[in-house]
Amino acid sequence: xxxxxxxxxEKVPPPKDGFAVGVLALQGSFWEHExxxxxxxxxxxxVRLPADLNGLAGLIIPGGESTTIGKLAVAFGLLEPLRxxxxxxxxxxxCAGAIFLSRDARRSQPLLGLMNITVERNAFGRxxxxxxxxxPVPALKTVAPADERPFRAVFIRAPLIETVTPPAEVxxxxxxxxxxxxxxxxxxxxxxxPELTDDTRFHRYFLHLAGWAAAASP
Amino acid sequence: MATQVASYKVKVGLAQMLKGGVIMDVVTPEQAKIAExxxxxxxxxxxxxxxxxxxxGGVARMSDPELILKIMDAVxxxxxxxxxxxxxxxxxxxxxxxxxxxxxxxxxxxxxxxxHIDKHAFKVPFVCxxxxxxxxxxxxxxxxxxxxxxxxxxxGDVVEAVRHARAVLGEIRRxxxxxxxxxxxxxxxxxxxxxxxxxxxxxGRLPVVNFAAGGIATPADAALMMQLGMDGIFVGSGIFKSxxxxxxxxxxxxxxxHYNDPAILAEVSKGLGEPMRGQQAADLxxxxxxxxxxx
Numbered sequence: 010x011x012x013x014x015x016x017x018x019e020k021v022p023p024p025k026d027g028f029a030v031g032v033l034a035l036q037g038s039f040w041e042h043e044x045x046x047x048x049x050x051x052x053x054x055x056v057r058l059p060a061d062l063n064g065l066a067g068l069i070i071p072g073g074e075s076t077t078i079g080k081l082a083v084a085f086g087l088l089e090p091l092r093x094x095x096x097x098x099x100x101x102x103x104c105a106g107a108i109f110l111s112r113d114a115r116r117s118q119p120l121l122g123l124m125n126i127t128v129e130r131n132a133f134g135r136x137x138x139x140x141x142x143x144x145p146v147p148a149l150k151t152v153a154p155a156d157e158r159p160f161r162a163v164f165i166r167a168p169l170i171e172t173v174t175p176p177a178e179v180x181x182x183x184x185x186x187x188x189x190x191x192x193x194x195x196x197x198x199x200x201x202x203p204e205l206t207d208d209t210r211f212h213r214y215f216l217h218l219a220g221w222a223a224a225a226s227p
Numbered sequence: 228m229a230t231q232v233a234s235y236k237v238k239v240g241l242a243q244m245l246k247g248g249v250i251m252d253v254v255t256p257e258q259a260k261i262a263e264x265x266x267x268x269x270x271x272x273x274x275x276x277x278x279x280x281x282x283x284g285g286v287a288r289m290s291d292p293e294l295i296l297k298i299m300d301a302v303x304x305x306x307x308x309x310x311x312x313x314x315x316x317x318x319x320x321x322x323x324x325x326x327x328x329x330x331x332x333x334x335x336x337x338x339x340x341x342x343h344i345d346k347h348a349f350k351v352p353f354v355c356x357x358x359x360x361x362x363x364x365x366x367x368x369x370x371x372x373x374x375x376x377x378x379x380x381x382x383g384d385v386v387e388a389v390r391h392a393r394a395v396l397g398e399i400r401r402x403x404x405x406x407x408x409x410x411x412x413x414x415x416x417x418x419x420x421x422x423x424x425x426x427x428x429x430x431g432r433l434p435v436v437n438f439a440a441g442g443i444a445t446p447a448d449a450a451l452m453m454q455l456g457m458d459g460i461f462v463g464s465g466i467f468k469s470x471x472x473x474x475x476x477x478x479x480x481x482x483x484x485h486y487n488d489p490a491i492l493a494e495v496s497k498g499l500g501e502p503m504r505g506q507q508a509a510d511l512x513x514x515x516x517x518x519x520x521x522x
Binding site for chain 1: 229230231232233234236237238240241243244245246247248263264265266267268269299303304305322325326327328350351352477480481483484485488
């Protein structure tokens, strides 16, 4: 697990005063996302209630159990505030978060429906099929033009993105063409967990979508 | 592309996805559905909850694979199941079934009084109980990808879970202040590998996820464990031995998310009906205590 005192801060100019992003902290890997954001010098707020969204430039919906996150979002009146937030601001969902952003997950559970994608939950099977793989993500060149490395993608009981309909676009696939990341304007969905790596490129890509220009100039 | 299946990272990673959540003991597919509908992040499939194992006595073993498979079919969330301490063949069977996590558990009757399972040998990740830092690090050295307090299962009395959480977290805090040359003797004293002791000092926490378990029965119990610094909660007998399991289950889920918000804790604690009756852990004779199992 990443630890704030072990990972070095990255050499990027700090964002301007007042720039803060949220991490939906109902359940799941929210602390791991916070560690990555703090390494980049970004102010972070945990979001558990609608009022916590005020003034944020963007929001990450972490990995976790999508059914749990959905039920808690309903119970605490977050569905409509999150939809309204996502119409104006950047949101990035990892794994369960990507499911929550989709418009269809093939079963009855609360979804935000913000992105024109459909997902299949647990598409690779149960935990014994969880895996790590290097995948190319050309879009990361936006924030790291000189970095040729593939991205180490960690898939845990992961979903697949089955369909991507405009204005949503495919951002990354596995070797066999199956879709594992998509973007729709300022909305981002990944079936894998960049928060479980020490590679901050995806977090910088998200911060770039959230309006932090310096994220793109390391 | 370099692909690696069932790496240690994805074993620990699944537990990281369960953080801030509640894992519930269930004995039927119907209970599993109730748990999922209440917002559980995973279920533990069992033939008997710990309170009944305590009451009925006899040898407690791995559950019938048929029951475990029915529960796996009933829900979309991860399914865990228990094996006896040291019983690596029960673990092989659970891996063949495809369960998502194995609990090598003191709640079942131990199969080996000296050795725990070599958990590195499995693709399925393991969670193990611990009463203190040394025990936690011995289990991690054997390959455990998640730790939980032992508490005293099946009592509905949170006192032992608090004792074990305070022991582990307090020892980690003391470790932070130790000088490098003190680590060697400390590792020897607590019976833990030096490399892991050093890693915990650097991280300021266990290198794996650390849940509370053993005696949690109310939303307030769950929030107490979270405020003490645990990553999430197992509830065993506390839900389905209470008067209104669906409401109590949902209330505990909400309490774990909003563990630092007393107004919400007050709201979710209202009108839940009778909690499990329970049994004071202090009244148990030594031979009835489950936490002493494991070495």
